[in-house]
Amino acid sequence: MSKNLFVGYNERDTFMHRLSGSTKLIGFVSLSIIGMVTFDTRFLLGIFLFSIILFWKSQIKLSEISFILKVIIAFAAFNIFLVYVFSPGYGISIYGSHHMILGNPNQFFNLSWEELLYLFNVLLKYTFAVPLALIFLLTTEPSEFAASLNKIGVSYRISYSVEITLRYIPDVQRDYRTISLAQQARGYEISKKANLITRAKGAVQIILPLIFTSLDRIETVSQAMSLRRFGRHNKRTWYMARRFKMADYLAFFVIFLIVIVGVLLFKVNNGRFWNPFN
Amino acid sequence: MSNKNRSVQTVVATGIGAAIIFVLMKFIAIPTGISNTQVNVAEGFLPLLAAIYGPVAAGLAMFIGHALNDFVTYGSPWWTWVIVDGLVGVAFGLFKRQLDIQSGKISVSKLVLFNVYQVVVNFVGWVLLAPTGDILIYHEPAGKVYVQGLATWLLNSISVAVIGTVLLVLYAKTRTKRGSLKKEK
Numbered sequence: 522m523s524k525n526l527f528v529g530y531n532e533r534d535t536f537m538h539r540l541s542g543s544t545k546l547i548g549f550v551s552l553s554i555i556g557m558v559t560f561d562t563r564f565l566l567g568i569f570l571f572s573i574i575l576f577w578k579s580q581i582k583l584s585e586i587s588f589i590l591k592v593i594i595a596f597a598a599f600n601i602f603l604v605y606v607f608s609p610g611y612g613i614s615i616y617g618s619h620h621m622i623l624g625n626p627n628q629f630f631n632l633s634w635e636e637l638l639y640l641f642n643v644l645l646k647y648t649f650a651v652p653l654a655l656i657f658l659l660t661t662e663p664s665e666f667a668a669s670l671n672k673i674g675v676s677y678r679i680s681y682s683v684e685i686t687l688r689y690i691p692d693v694q695r696d697y698r699t700i701s702l703a704q705q706a707r708g709y710e711i712s713k714k715a716n717l718i719t720r721a722k723g724a725v726q727i728i729l730p731l732i733f734t735s736l737d738r739i740e741t742v743s744q745a746m747s748l749r750r751f752g753r754h755n756k757r758t759w760y761m762a763r764r765f766k767m768a769d770y771l772a773f774f775v776i777f778l779i780v781i782v783g784v785l786l787f788k789v790n791n792g793r794f795w796n797p798f799n
Numbered sequence: 800m801s802n803k804n805r806s807v808q809t810v811v812a813t814g815i816g817a818a819i820i821f822v823l824m825k826f827i828a829i830p831t832g833i834s835n836t837q838v839n840v841a842e843g844f845l846p847l848l849a850a851i852y853g854p855v856a857a858g859l860a861m862f863i864g865h866a867l868n869d870f871v872t873y874g875s876p877w878w879t880w881v882i883v884d885g886l887v888g889v890a891f892g893l894f895k896r897q898l899d900i901q902s903g904k905i906s907v908s909k910l911v912l913f914n915v916y917q918v919v920v921n922f923v924g925w926v927l928l929a930p931t932g933d934i935l936i937y938h939e940p941a942g943k944v945y946v947q948g949l950a951t952w953l954l955n956s957i958s959v960a961v962i963g964t965v966l967l968v969l970y971a972k973t974r975t976k977r978g979s980l981k982k983e984k
Binding site: 653655697732739 | 806807809811812814817818819822826827840844847860863864867870871872874875936937938939940941942943946962969973
């Protein structure tokens with residue numbers, strides 16, 4: 522099923538594959554939260570290197586992720602361009618000093634080391650979690666994902682919804698392709714050649730049947746689940762759930778250490794930013 | 800329908816709804832030229848999901864669908880926007896009783912009221928909440944995020960107004976109208 526996604530689970534036997542899904546989920550969530558909040562360049566670089574090493578260790582091939590990498594690079598480049606164009610002096614106002622490279626602080630368009638450092642931070646924030654997310658996606662089996670959500674405290678109904686989503690994405694995708702081809706055969710244009718209005722009309726002719734067949738499917742699946750007494754008890758067990766092993770506890774310890782370092786750095790830096798200009 | 804069945808239906812509607820949102824976001828998004836902002840067909844599907852299955856299903860489905868889409872396209876979700884999208888779904892769901900789509904009667908005045916409501920909801924979400932979150936959490940310059948927020952507000956409102964309204968009307972037509980059966984004399 523995961524073949525239809527742009528990136529998906531691939532069976533291998535590495536350290537990362539053997540860790541339980543819950544461990545990887547907790548690791549990804551806690552590292553991305555601490556990385557989202559902090560603006561300490563050293564810390565962000567540290568996490569980035571750490572995640573690159575893990576990525577290399579999990580033996581993911583570059584060809585599996587080349588497409589997603591291109592999208593991420595384009596996304597990051599364009600956003601950084603926008604961040605700069607909208608306020609080139611933002612770095613100066615954050616760090617409260619100015620070491621100019623071009624122009625002076627009174628001009629709107631100028632370039633300072635402060636701005637460069639801020640932009641570098643932004644770039645790191647866009648990219649540092651990417652290897653972690655890719656490791657997570659490529660080394661965790663989709664059905665284990667739902668089990669791990671439940672294990673970390675998400676209600677099993679919501680976990681089951683996520684499971685259903687992962688299960689039905691390929692089906693909805695296949696329906697979409699079939700309907701799209703059928704409608705194109707009848708003459709609806711949805712490619713880039715057509716203008717916006719024609720494309721919009723074509724899109725509507727595809728999504729209408731897609732949505733109405735899916736509503737029927739919701740009905741069928743929920744009746745089947747009611748018949749099997751889904752939701753009768755307050756808890757349920759998961760076929761794909763894994764027990765924590767030694768490696769998992771070790772991983773928790775490492776994650777905990779990284780988060781503690783991140784929190785301590787707020788104290789050391791007196792805030793979210795690391796300021797080398799003082 | 801009993802309460803138990805409703806809750807099972809909510810779980811399934813959330814799951815399959817999120818799958819539809821994911822596929823719509825991935826394949827039928829029309830780019831506009833402003834970064835990360837596109838005419839979002841998925842946003843137009845949201846009112847229908849909300850009108851049938853209520854706030855919990857719509858909010859969670861949007862949250863899961865958007866987060867998964869960000870995951871597989873950008874590597875990591877842009878949490879502020881994902882959360883706001885979920886909240887917009889919840890807000891649409893709160894209008895379920897007013898729309899009462901299962902009755903099969905959907906008047907022009909109901910649709911107008913809904914559209915006023917959705918424009919306000921989108922304004923609060925995309926112009927007030929999302930950019931403010933971006934500034935607080937991601938420390939992005941205010942000018943950039945407010946321009947993105949404004950663009951998203953306009954595009955999402957248009958998407959909901961056009962696609963959302965069409966879907967609501969078409970769905971209502973498939974429902975049997977209340978009191979449509981008469982006793983033969």
